[in-house]
Amino acid sequence: MREISFQQALDEAVAEEMRRDPRVILMATDFTGDPVKEFGPSRVRFTPISEAVVTGMGLGAAGCGFRPIVNWRMVTFSFVAMDQVVNQASKIRYMFGGQADFPVTYRCTTGGGIGLAAQHSQSPYSMWMHVAGLKIVLPSTPADAKGLLKSAIRDDNPVVSFECSRLMTATGPVPDGDHLVPIGVAEVKRTGTDVTIVGLAYYVAEALAVAEELAREGISIEVVDPRTLVPMDADTLRASVRKTGRVVIVDEAPATCSAAAEIAALLAEDPETFRALRAPVRRVCAAPVPVPYSPSLERAALPGREDITAAVHEVLKQSV
Amino acid sequence: MREISFQQALDEAVAEEMRRDPRVILMATDFTGDPVKEFGPSRVRFTPISEAVVTGMGLGAAGCGFRPIVNWRMVTFSFVAMDQVVNQASKIRYMFGGQADFPVTYRCTTGGGIGLAAQHSQSPYSMWMHVAGLKIVLPSTPADAKGLLKSAIRDDNPVVSFECSRLMTATGPVPDGDHLVPIGVAEVKRTGTDVTIVGLAYYVAEALAVAEELAREGISIEVVDPRTLVPMDADTLRASVRKTGRVVIVDEAPATCSAAAEIAALLAEDPETFRALRAPVRRVCAAPVPVPYSPSLERAALPGREDITAAVHEVLKQSV
Amino acid sequence: MALSTTGMAQMLRTMILIREFDERAIRLRVAGKIYGAVHPYVGQEAVAVGVCANLTRSDRVTSTHRGHGHCIAKGADVRRMMAELFGRVDGYCKGKGGSMHIADFAVGMLGANGIVGGGLPIACGAALAAQLEGKGDVTVCFFGDGAAAEGEFHEALNITSAWKLPIVFVCENNQYAANNTVAVQHPGVDIAAHAGAYHMPGVIVDGNDVLAVHAATEEAVARARRGDGPSLLECKTYRWHFHAMRNTPPPDTRPPEEIASWKARDPIARFERDVRERGVLSAPEIRAIRERVSADLDEAVAFAEASPFPDAKDLLVDMYA
Amino acid sequence: MALSTTGMAQMLRTMILIREFDERAIRLRVAGKIYGAVHPYVGQEAVAVGVCANLTRSDRVTSTHRGHGHCIAKGADVRRMMAELFGRVDGYCKGKGGSMHIADFAVGMLGANGIVGGGLPIACGAALAAQLEGKGDVTVCFFGDGAAAEGEFHEALNITSAWKLPIVFVCENNQYAANNTVAVQHPGVDIAAHAGAYHMPGVIVDGNDVLAVHAATEEAVARARRGDGPSLLECKTYRWHFHAMRNTPPPDTRPPEEIASWKARDPIARFERDVRERGVLSAPEIRAIRERVSADLDEAVAFAEASPFPDAKDLLVDMYA
Ligand SMILES: Cc1ncc(C[n+]2csc(CCOP(=O)(O)OP(=O)(O)O)c2C)c(N)n1
């Protein structure tokens, strides 16, 4: 299989869907590559720095039969457009009684770890998850990135694609042809029997690395990647934890009201999973601070492998 | 003690703090009562409908020594100002290394149940909770409303005061004089031994009503009101659940990544509380839809007493 | 294109229908038959009607919290509107939306909007769609003087002018945003003054004169259809009633003389005079129109009352395509 | 108020310091001594310096992602700025902020800002504070041509004019927002054209002529101090380097002739000529200034390198007052 980067996988997804469907259009302040060359300036729009109106334009054009992809670039910049997401995009279909579809895709990068400090190092997916009415994907590999983004573009609902900055240069095998990954299906990235690690985005690979190390100590880790945040594949997560009896959830967003909190709650409120839990659920998340600039502090703010490893040891020790 | 309404309690809090400190100023598109009369048009500012700039102005003036209170009116309207909350207010102190304080208070109403449909019936506190750097209060009684808002105004940090629409006309005793309720301290509103109900805002009184009914069946309910969402008083919540072994968390926000999810996670991840849990944690939240207009659907979308009662019976049945 | 006789008669009928619809909505809300908030359009009828008379069915509009007038003028069915206010399954949104979220995509009415300024970006998207479709359709975006203080107003004017999108921005300057006068909202009284800096025409028109509104819109729509880009039309008008009501109409805080002076400029009375003087309609014909409107609204209320409330088991329906 | 000889010498020194600071920042970033992104201000020095020469210590400014120049011009200490870029505890933000979040409240520099347009509302708040304090202080808000497409720009102009706040909006129109020309961003080329609709003066000035910037600002600041409200100043200028760099400077996508023509209008070379011709400074005196700047920056780098990295145990410090 071809090995390509996460970034290239995303670019391929967009280009293939644009070839497939002339109603797919792009709006952003900038693009990777040169999509204008292939698709022309009427389908590929460089926008002013006006995220609010551009976000609403994507929605409006979607309601009129197009399939816009709006790229906010960084999730940070989407906050000036939050009204159009929370008050319009997420509610428009339901509150209008389903009389139209709104197939718009919003894309942005997330995450820290690259020395860009507080405003440019955010992972606030849970704020979007809380708003009923959006679908949300968060891939961890080039293959999932391509397959999920293609599914997002074909979906007839507003979908938000969160794309982790630190993964952009990561490479991995991506199947040839029309590779789709369904929205709403988690994947067990490694099977194991002692502890389930649920990792998000960058932390899937980190969890796999930790699992590899711990295997040498004789600890068998199962790594589960939700891949889609809404709708969340609770069944797959619960099945894993029912098997292992222990769970560590890892992400670079701060813990409070995070995706990790939601996963913890989904596990602890399911009677069968609750009964199978042999140790407290464990979140390994960012410290509750804006991500600091200095490398010494940024490292301390974000989860590291040693934090994941420590959490695994802890849940093993705490087991009843 | 005097019985006053929730709305009046809030108005008193503002007026008292304005009398106490001339640096307290108000900005909003409208006010209850006529604060201009007592405090003059230079401290009480009717603003254009420009929530983004007004939100940032509150922050900027706070950094220059004033103590602004910005009232967004409805939480819905704050989404056009989200950049100033997420990217500026919550991060400004930390990312500048603590060189200034920003004593700004943001106020807004929350919640449904009043026939105003999707856009005007939101309770998205968890979106603010997730953003590290804000303090957040959510009172359930006139006394707490007054005491917490006064503490918020005196606090040297950005504080968001969420004020439940359905509680505005609720009345209750409020102590005379300079009544303060500390930020970050939950309150056990009723003691019991079988099941803890954690209620938020409107659902504290609903939980108490359910507790009263269930007492007749011989079920002893403890009702805990976090009152402050950030910092969350996890100790009080955990202590209650360690005693009862069972918990039902009730709120009118949809469950996903909600305050209820966070509380569930805080309980399930604490080793001692986890060991004391005799039944799965239970969330009773709004359906995952924008709040619908028609009364028949709105009733179905929001939690009712029967939902709380059913959840209590369930956790009792599921107990190990 | 001069207005035809039937065109003018149709416009008068629509203006009366809008007024009577909202007068009923107020009474129905007081009676507890409908829920939520009512924002009456009474007094501003010449704007919606004068503008929409220039539009075809495939042209699109976006509206505001005060949206009943735009909805009727764009051709929505008052029976389904009324059923929506009643929260019934035969409403446009199956009872899920209510007054602030009525939409009828079939006639190009892309929705009322509870967020001040919130409809502007959506309208720009519809205009982008029209430009890409290339069929010469236009989009009209209605908004209030208050909305012109929101950043989305500026962003919308800027991007649509830069992209020459086929859109007409119609500011209904009714002198107030809730209880605040325009002077509280803006340093100047003319919203249209912004147009120049965006390199688009800015036109101020008497919003109580339906023919003036019609003429100004005609030019703006023609410009948009030609591909020459957006225009900003400011219609000076006034709402006769309170900003919004829940259970009971709130007391009016505006100067009584001001209200009276604007009522003396009633857009419907004025247009009735116009059509009589032009010999388009006689007084008895106008009376007949009024009776017909009244009967239509009786029927709309009956239709709404006959429609069932949504079933709670359908709560999750319509969430996702 | 005419500029004094020492005033002009001081301005030239500050311009050179700004340029050399950013040229070093680029080299330090390439060498991996500092982190994150660098947005050089090189080429735009006349704006920050011409504007800030009109301000006292108690006046306030807000800045942008391209903030080093504003910071230095407002009187911040380059040693603590450099330490911040190095991520050290003696930096202005104790290493927590970095280049995009430098602030020095003690000199009235209320912060760089990583959000395009994000500083405008904060500046309006500072101006509100100044109005309430009543001491005649003003606030200056720097922003780019790209930021003028954000809604916050409009909201800021509108509310400050309605409230007559003491603020000067300084748009640095450097012809590009990242890789996009002004024409991609706006239907017209002049941001100052918006001022009229907000009932404030809108002035276009050669942003590479520090004396012209100074004079235009002087008038706007005087107006603000008098209580007559805001002004919008548009300084036409150009950045010499890339928009932003991480590990290595990106290739420039702008036309080489365009870059060359603007470099021929170097604001520092021009002001050097001016001061020499006016007899304010001789060539050797200017050389001495350059040497002094170089020594100061050597010292700043040494200061930064000597400062320790923050201790991980202080991660939660500064979160709450
Ligand atoms: C973003 C936002 N802020 C505030 C409100 C509350 N609100 C509803 S209508 C209104 C006044 C709107 O005035 P205008 O735009 O002039 O329209 P009009 O009511 O006069 O038709 C306000 C402040 C809102 N709905 N949305």
Ligand SMILES: Cc1ncc(C[n+]2csc(CCOP(=O)(O)OP(=O)(O)O)c2C)c(N)n1
């Ligand atoms: C809200 C927001 N959108 C996008 C960005 C990404 N971004 C950073 S700087 C920049 C260009 C800004 O152009 P301009 O305002 O002209 O300032 P200049 O860089 O030319 O100094 C962009 C798009 C951002 N930081 N914030």
Ligand SMILES: [Mg+2]
């Ligand atoms: Mg109005």
Ligand SMILES: [Mg+2]
């Ligand atoms: Mg620029």
